[in-house]
Amino acid sequence: MQQTERQEASSMQPIWRVLGSLRVYRWTAVGALVSLLLLTVASAATPQLFRWGIDQGIAKQNLSIVLYSAGWMVVAAIARGVFNFGQSYWAEAASQGVVYDLRNKIFSKIQNLSFSYHDQSQTSQLLTRVTSDIEQIRAFLSTSLMQVISSVVTLVAIAVILLVMNWRLALITLTVVPLAGWLLANFLTRNSALFSQVQEQLGDLNAILQENLLGIRVVKAFVRESTETTRYTEMNDALVRANMKTIRAIRNTFPFIFLLSNLVTLAVFGYGGAEVIGGRFSIGELVAFNSYLLLILQPILLIGFAAPAIAQAAASAERVYEVVDAKVEIRDRPNAVPFETCGGRITFENVSFRYPGATTEALKGVSFETRPNELIAVLGMTASGKSTIMNLIPRFYDATAGAIRIDGHDVRDFTLKSLRSRIGIVFQETTLFSGTLRENIAYAKPDASLEQVIEVAKAAQMHDFILGLPEGYETIVGERGVGLSGGQKQRLAIARTLLTNYSILILDDSTSAVDAQTAAQIQAALDDLMRQRTCTSFVVAQRISTVQNADRIFLMDKGRLVAQGTHTELLQTSQLYAVILESQVKRSTLSTIAAT
Numbered sequence: 001m002q003q004t005e006r007q008e009a010s011s012m013q014p015i016w017r018v019l020g021s022l023r024v025y026r027w028t029a030v031g032a033l034v035s036l037l038l039l040t041v042a043s044a045a046t047p048q049l050f051r052w053g054i055d056q057g058i059a060k061q062n063l064s065i066v067l068y069s070a071g072w073m074v075v076a077a078i079a080r081g082v083f084n085f086g087q088s089y090w091a092e093a094a095s096q097g098v099v100y101d102l103r104n105k106i107f108s109k110i111q112n113l114s115f116s117y118h119d120q121s122q123t124s125q126l127l128t129r130v131t132s133d134i135e136q137i138r139a140f141l142s143t144s145l146m147q148v149i150s151s152v153v154t155l156v157a158i159a160v161i162l163l164v165m166n167w168r169l170a171l172i173t174l175t176v177v178p179l180a181g182w183l184l185a186n187f188l189t190r191n192s193a194l195f196s197q198v199q200e201q202l203g204d205l206n207a208i209l210q211e212n213l214l215g216i217r218v219v220k221a222f223v224r225e226s227t228e229t230t231r232y233t234e235m236n237d238a239l240v241r242a243n244m245k246t247i248r249a250i251r252n253t254f255p256f257i258f259l260l261s262n263l264v265t266l267a268v269f270g271y272g273g274a275e276v277i278g279g280r281f282s283i284g285e286l287v288a289f290n291s292y293l294l295l296i297l298q299p300i301l302l303i304g305f306a307a308p309a310i311a312q313a314a315a316s317a318e319r320v321y322e323v324v325d326a327k328v329e330i331r332d333r334p335n336a337v338p339f340e341t342c343g344g345r346i347t348f349e350n351v352s353f354r355y356p357g358a359t360t361e362a363l364k365g366v367s368f369e370t371r372p373n374e375l376i377a378v379l380g381m382t383a384s385g386k387s388t389i390m391n392l393i394p395r396f397y398d399a400t401a402g403a404i405r406i407d408g409h410d411v412r413d414f415t416l417k418s419l420r421s422r423i424g425i426v427f428q429e430t431t432l433f434s435g436t437l438r439e440n441i442a443y444a445k446p447d448a449s450l451e452q453v454i455e456v457a458k459a460a461q462m463h464d465f466i467l468g469l470p471e472g473y474e475t476i477v478g479e480r481g482v483g484l485s486g487g488q489k490q491r492l493a494i495a496r497t498l499l500t501n502y503s504i505l506i507l508d509d510s511t512s513a514v515d516a517q518t519a520a521q522i523q524a525a526l527d528d529l530m531r532q533r534t535c536t537s538f539v540v541a542q543r544i545s546t547v548q549n550a551d552r553i554f555l556m557d558k559g560r561l562v563a564q565g566t567h568t569e570l571l572q573t574s575q576l577y578a579v580i581l582e583s584q585v586k587r588s589t590l591s592t593i594a595a596t
């Protein structure tokens with residue numbers, strides 16, 4: 001029992017937190033609340049006007065009172081309209097304010113979350129949180145919350161009025177309240193899990209859609225359209241089934257509430273009619289009583305409809321706060337200092353690393369030190385840990401054991417912003433943003449002049465291609481660079497990085513999709529830049545030309561740094577190097593033949 005109470009309390013906790021965020025918009029919320037109270041007064045006054053019109057006007061054949069009461073009824077109706085508008089307007093304004101803040105908060109949190117969080121969370125689930133979960137919260141604040149407050153106020157006001165008018169009849173009427181309340185409470189306790197399930201399934205459905213949109217080319221290439229459609233349809237069916245379950249639950253509860261109200265109407269009419277015949281109650285009072293009976297049912301139903309929405313909003317709020325509260329694993333240390341000058345001494349001290357959730361280590365006891373202005377090529381079989389080394393230098397992840405230092409300072413002692421802005425990295429996979437080619441190249445430096453953009457595009461062997469386009473640098477590229485070849489995207493990514501204020505440059509297999517000749521041209525242009533501008537450069541290398549140009553080669557195997565030295569040295573000392581090189585010579589010869 002205690003445990004259930006605790007669970008309920010904790011499941012409603014996010015709702016209290018949402019309510020707390022109304023503090024920022026307290027005056028708007030107060031406006032909504034005051035309008036709501038005045039609306040209740042106007043509604044509760046109307047049956048009294050009826051009573052007055054019937055008892056003092058119609059029964060006593062006094063036309064002026066009939067007209068007066070009718071006139072006041074019109075005034076009450078206008079007041080209801082005005083206050084209704086006021087409460088909807090202000091409630092909407094407050095709810096929009098809260099979700100505006102929440103949307104911004106969750107977005108900026110997503111920007112700050114570490115790589116490991118994004119590795120483990122589904123993009124589509126995050127999308128659902130930012131869109132439909134936040135919408136549930138908005139609907140709760142603007143509608144359900146108002147419904148509940150208005151219902152409670154109306155119930156209390158009407159109960160008092162009824163008790164004053166005729167306490168016996170009032171007690172008969174008010175029996176409907178606890179009974180309907182009990183039915184509703186039962187309904188909610190039994191079905192709260194169902195409401196969360198609906199939200200989760202909506203997230204899953206979005207996940208399939210998103211995955212499919214991103215991978216639509218693969219789907220088509222492997223002729224998996226019908227399987228994908230079946231997968232989506234099955235999930236869609238499950239969502240409809242869960243939704244229908246909630247509808248069935250509603251269907252099983254609400255008819256009983258209506259039945260209750262009808263029974264009470266019967267009792268009021270029977271007992272009230274007898275009171276009127278006995279002369280203890282006027283007809284006007286009975287009519288007013290009946291009107292109040294209708295008014296008392298409305299709040300109960302409203303609470304009934306609001307309750308599932310509140311349960312859904314609580315589930316949504318919990319999911320939203322889960323992201324807002326997620327721990328940012330990689331952050332500045334309290335006394336972090338800016339990374340300003342780079343001498344070029346990058347040291348890995350017995351570094352081991354295991355990706356969160358992985359069972360094996362991606363790096364095992366890696367140690368090395370670079371010398372100023374060195375160009376390091378990192379070579380190794382696939383999955384040997386090359387990219388992982390690159391990921392640790394800008395602290396995309398922190399080493400599980402050991403330390404990484406730049407000029408003797410632990411990278412964790414630098415502020416993240418300064419560290420990352422001085423490291424230019426070109427990833428293996430390229431992401432472009434929707435916009436022009438120029439905007440994409442100048443992504444990290446939006447105020448770069450066209451000359452600067454052209455300069456880096458030239459270095460990345462991209463300039464001639466761009467000039468050949470009708471719109472040149474103003475050509476729009478899609479969010480994923482649709483319309484550009486893999487090699488063109490990679491070159492654009494290189495240009496984008498070259499425009500930053502880097503002093504350490506990391507090229508993670510970033511010319512893998514570029515033909516050998518162009519890669520050599522890029523390499524030649526980069527070689528100059530690397531030697532002039534950087535303190536140290538790393539190139540995850542696939543090409544012999546890169547390896548030969550490098551000052552030193554690090555050879556990785558199964559997470560270990562197994563050999564290091566110049567090309568000539570490694571040829572003599574490492575059998576693995578010879579094997580890898582041989583496979584690359586073959587690949588290079590094949591691509592040269594293909595190119596000619």
Ligand SMILES: Nc1ncnc2c1ncn2[C@@H]1O[C@H](COP(=O)(O)OP(=O)(O)OP(=O)(O)O)[C@@H](O)[C@H]1O
Binds near residue numbers: 382383389428
């Ligand atoms: N985000 C991640 N989460 C969990 N494991 C990962 C992640 N990224 C890489 N790994 C694992 O870490 C190991 C090293 O991967 P890494 O990407 O560093 O290899 P690589 O040498 O760069 O490979 P490739 O040449 O194929 O790019 C692999 O076993 C890989 O499965």
